[in-house]
Amino acid sequence: MTRLCERRRRANPGSSPTPRVGMARIVEPPQPIIIGRYTLHYMTVTEVPSHAREATLPAEASPAAYGSAEREPARRLSQLDALEAESIQVIREIAAELERPALLFSGGKDSVVMLHLAVKAFWPAPIPFPVLHVDTGHNFPEVLAYRDETVERLGLRLEVASVQDYIDDGRLRERADGTRNPLQTIPLLDAINEHRFDGVFGGGRRDEEKARAKERIVSLRDEFGQWDPKNQRPELWNLYNPRHRPGEHVRVFPISNWTELDVWRYIEREDIPLAPLYYAHEREVFQRDGMWLAVGPVSQPRDGEVVERRLVRYRTVGDMSCTGAVESPAATNAEIVAEVAASTLTERGATRADDRISEAAMEDRKKEGYF
Amino acid sequence: MSTTTTPYAAGLGERGLLRLATAGSVDDGKSTLVGRLLHDTKSVLSDQLAAVERVSRDRGLTAADLALLTDGLRAEREQGITIDVAYRYFATATRSFVLADCPGHVQYTRNTVTGSSTADVLVLLVDARKGVLEQTRRHLAVAALLRVPHVVVAVNKIDLVDFAQDVFERVEASVAAVARELGVAEARAIPVCAVDGDNIVDRSARTPWYSGPALLELLESLPPSEDVEAESFRMPVQLVIRPQGAAVSEEHREYRGYAGAVAAGVVRVGDPVVALPSGQQSTVVGIDLGSSSLPEAFAPQSVTLRLADEIDISRGDVLAAAEGAPTPTQDIEAVVCWLGDADLRPGQRLLLKHGARTVQAFVRTLDGVLDLDDLHAVPAESLSLNDIGRVTLRLASPVPVEDYAVSRRGGSFLLIDSHDGRTLAAGMVGATLPSAPPAPIAPEGDEDFDI
Numbered sequence: 165m166t167r168l169c170e171r172r173r174r175a176n177p178g179s180s181p182t183p184r185v186g187m188a189r190i191v192e193p194p195q196p197i198i199i200g201r202y203t204l205h206y207m208t209v210t211e212v213p214s215h216a217r218e219a220t221l222p223a224e225a226s227p228a229a230y231g232s233a234e235r236e237p238a239r240r241l242s243q244l245d246a247l248e249a250e251s252i253q254v255i256r257e258i259a260a261e262l263e264r265p266a267l268l269f270s271g272g273k274d275s276v277v278m279l280h281l282a283v284k285a286f287w288p289a290p291i292p293f294p295v296l297h298v299d300t301g302h303n304f305p306e307v308l309a310y311r312d313e314t315v316e317r318l319g320l321r322l323e324v325a326s327v328q329d330y331i332d333d334g335r336l337r338e339r340a341d342g343t344r345n346p347l348q349t350i351p352l353l354d355a356i357n358e359h360r361f362d363g364v365f366g367g368g369r370r371d372e373e374k375a376r377a378k379e380r381i382v383s384l385r386d387e388f389g390q391w392d393p394k395n396q397r398p399e400l401w402n403l404y405n406p407r408h409r410p411g412e413h414v415r416v417f418p419i420s421n422w423t424e425l426d427v428w429r430y431i432e433r434e435d436i437p438l439a440p441l442y443y444a445h446e447r448e449v450f451q452r453d454g455m456w457l458a459v460g461p462v463s464q465p466r467d468g469e470v471v472e473r474r475l476v477r478y479r480t481v482g483d484m485s486c487t488g489a490v491e492s493p494a495a496t497n498a499e500i501v502a503e504v505a506a507s508t509l510t511e512r513g514a515t516r517a518d519d520r521i522s523e524a525a526m527e528d529r530k531k532e533g534y535f
Numbered sequence: 536m537s538t539t540t541t542p543y544a545a546g547l548g549e550r551g552l553l554r555l556a557t558a559g560s561v562d563d564g565k566s567t568l569v570g571r572l573l574h575d576t577k578s579v580l581s582d583q584l585a586a587v588e589r590v591s592r593d594r595g596l597t598a599a600d601l602a603l604l605t606d607g608l609r610a611e612r613e614q615g616i617t618i619d620v621a622y623r624y625f626a627t628a629t630r631s632f633v634l635a636d637c638p639g640h641v642q643y644t645r646n647t648v649t650g651s652s653t654a655d656v657l658v659l660l661v662d663a664r665k666g667v668l669e670q671t672r673r674h675l676a677v678a679a680l681l682r683v684p685h686v687v688v689a690v691n692k693i694d695l696v697d698f699a700q701d702v703f704e705r706v707e708a709s710v711a712a713v714a715r716e717l718g719v720a721e722a723r724a725i726p727v728c729a730v731d732g733d734n735i736v737d738r739s740a741r742t743p744w745y746s747g748p749a750l751l752e753l754l755e756s757l758p759p760s761e762d763v764e765a766e767s768f769r770m771p772v773q774l775v776i777r778p779q780g781a782a783v784s785e786e787h788r789e790y791r792g793y794a795g796a797v798a799a800g801v802v803r804v805g806d807p808v809v810a811l812p813s814g815q816q817s818t819v820v821g822i823d824l825g826s827s828s829l830p831e832a833f834a835p836q837s838v839t840l841r842l843a844d845e846i847d848i849s850r851g852d853v854l855a856a857a858e859g860a861p862t863p864t865q866d867i868e869a870v871v872c873w874l875g876d877a878d879l880r881p882g883q884r885l886l887l888k889h890g891a892r893t894v895q896a897f898v899r900t901l902d903g904v905l906d907l908d909d910l911h912a913v914p915a916e917s918l919s920l921n922d923i924g925r926v927t928l929r930l931a932s933p934v935p936v937e938d939y940a941v942s943r944r945g946g947s948f949l950l951i952d953s954h955d956g957r958t959l960a961a962g963m964v965g966a967t968l969p970s971a972p973p974a975p976i977a978p979e980g981d982e983d984f985d986i
Contacts, residue, residue, distance in 0.1 A: 239763050239764065241551060241552075242551060243551060243631050249796060249836045252796075253795075253796040253835075253837045256773040257891065260850055260891070284824065286776060286794075287776075287825050287826055287839075288776075288783065288784070288787040370623075371623075377621045377623060378619050378620070378621050378622075394619070398648065398649040398958055399958075400652040400947070400958070400961045401652045403890075403947065403948070403949050407951060407956025408956045421624070421633055509580055509581060509582050510583060513582030513583070
């Protein structure tokens with residue numbers, strides 16, 4: 165794993181201000197190629213010099229064609245800068261308005277990006293709230309190691325709510341299908357009560373899932389932690405209102421408006437270190453429900469499931485027993501950006517068995533207090 | 536690590552993020568149009584499309600119902616309606632879009648106000664057979680009130696009027712008339728057929744008489760709403776950053792910065808600024824974004840400003856360009872969109888949130904409510920859910936508000952229930968309601984035109 169990390173760093177010197185030649189290869193065709201959700205030249209825009217970019221734009225994209233834009237303003241935020249600015253504003257506003265917020269940190273890429281934004285929001289002061297991890301007991305060991313390193317590096321206070329403890333003392337029972345993602349809700353709500361957290365930052369994104377697409381950036385939870393999607397607070401302009409009655413709390417999603425591709429482009433741009441399993445590596449895997457599951461203590465092949473050694477990476481990290489790997493040679497951030505841009509499957513569709521249970525699996529979990 | 540945004544390198548080529556809201560009446564095909572936009576920009580991935588196809592088949596439909604792409608909640612799918620604003624994301628070669636899909640019928644004011652408050656563009660659906668409906672006028676009234684910079688009217692179901700040019704032109708003319716009357720800055724009409732995709736992504740061969748852009752082309756070309764160059768600098772202070780504790784490195788022990796999101800204009804190192812409401816002046820000596828130092832910052836960047844003098848500034852204060860700074864006031868006249876379940880009455884006490892400051896507010900008078908049938912102000916005793924009214928407020932301490940017409944960020948506020956924290960109203964400082972009923976639109980002999 166260490167070796168892979170080093171290889172990635174060498175291959176991708178994120179601090180280099182020069183255009184990344186690795187990306188330039190992809191834009192060779194003069195016309196944009198539409199693959200998946202994005203055109204290939206679209207994703208190169210932050211890296212290629214502007215005169216080169218102009219040349220790749222199709223002629224009909226010219227705003228002058230309709231006379232609606234006589235003048236290009238000199239100052240405009242790029243997409244990533246606009247998203248970053250919005251997220252930092254949200255994090256600061258909630259930290260200022262609430263007494264005892266906490267940030268959910270799993271070591272997964274979305275919570276890593278959120279944490280990075282929090283560092284920027286308060287720099288040079290330290291992040292003024294603790295981080296909370298709801299530990300399923302089914303974590304990838306490399307993600308736990310990454311979590312601990314990050315907490316140490318940033319001098320954070322880490323609180324852990326352990327699903328395993330709940331199972332050990334009988335407060336929760338293992339599900340028939342073995343997945344522990346839905347079991348996180350009770351330990352999370354108990355931790356919120358125990359620490360009297362009045363706001364919890366989560367790395368949920370609206371593009372992830374259709375119930376999340378309906379979620380506010382600042383979202384009220386009642387005393388049972390329940391989400392009422394039919395009766396949400398209107399969210400107006402950029403004025404966020406986290407006020408609530410005692411016993412209630414808010415969930416705050418600073419990266420609501422980011423897509424998976426935005427997250428990866430930002431990780432690349434900011435050179436944010438991640439757990440190594442996000443990058444291509446060889447692993448013992450077996451196929452189940454169309455996904456590659458890792459061989460590990462909580463995910464053993466059943467009869468007829470053949471273990472193979474394959475080059476894989478993870479698009480999401482969660483409960484090891486139900487989070488699938490994707491076959492991929494992408495070993496650098498740039499390669500992952502290209503791969504995500506061209507993907508025809510959503511990250512959850514590709515890698516999460518628990519979201520396939522029903523059309524409304526996420527909505528049902530969220531209503532009960534899941535993040 | 537290069538996280539600096541150099542203004543000249545960031546924006547060119549990439550046309551940035553455009554926020555759009557959609558609105559329309561029931562059954563005018565809005566969800567289908569949104570589904571079509573997502574589908575035709577290849578924003579729907581194969582597993583999402585497979586799920587939509589599966590559900591459509593289960594319901595006995597022959598083709599995938601694209602409306603299912605946006606109706607995400609169980610109740611929405613069960614009832615075939617849209618309940619709450621859904622956010623969707625798509626991108627083209629030149630631009631990325633955040634789309635707020637606002638339902639038309641249930642609590643339309645609440646949803647349209649929510650969607651329009653952040654929108655650069657409102658895409659309003661009109662059924663070509665029905666023309667401008669009351670609902671259309673209401674949506675346009677909200678767009679005018681919230682000052683959405685661009686309005687695009689998609690005249691849908693053009694196939695059901697045999698792609699007739701005269702029908703489109705009639706609708707276009709009545710839209711233009713209503714927009715003018717309500718003060719909508721710009722409203723362009725496009726003939727579309729959302730079901731088949733005509734004039735959505737590509738210009739349609741079935742409307743050869745239409746020479747304008749397809750919907751997506753137009754959205755790609757619209758200029759962004761903010762022209763920071765023309766604005767005067769404003770930044771509400773969200774936090775004062777003073778690093779404390781053992782973990783803070785020696786060089787930052789004396790650090791004192793004012794963190795906030797630039798609400799308007801540009802600020803440069805060396806600029807004189809004034810803190811409001813105190814009126815104390817200082818000079819910007821540093822602009823930080825994370826550990827990077829910037830020569831300047833502009834709206835809507837989130838930054839931290841360092842000043843030359845240690846003046847008294849706390850959360851909620853506004854830093855403004857020294858010249859032309861607004862005068863803090865305790866008396867506000869404003870239009871509010873009432874979103875609370877209980878009525879608003881004169882004499883009520885509430886909280887008002889403006890920028891990063893929350894103060895107590897007292898409702899002095901209710902000066903009228905917008906009659907939604909003929910869109911002018913009439914006297915009223917109270918405001919009910921979804922009403923739009925004009926109020927006079929007295930604040931417990933002075934706040935540097937600006938006219939909403941001058942600055943969307945500087946002139947907007949929330950009214951909040953001090954007991955349970957609920958958001959009760961969206962407010963716009965200095966906005967007015969039309970006082971006389973507008974002239975009726977000539978029906979031009981078409982009885983389908985519902986006025």
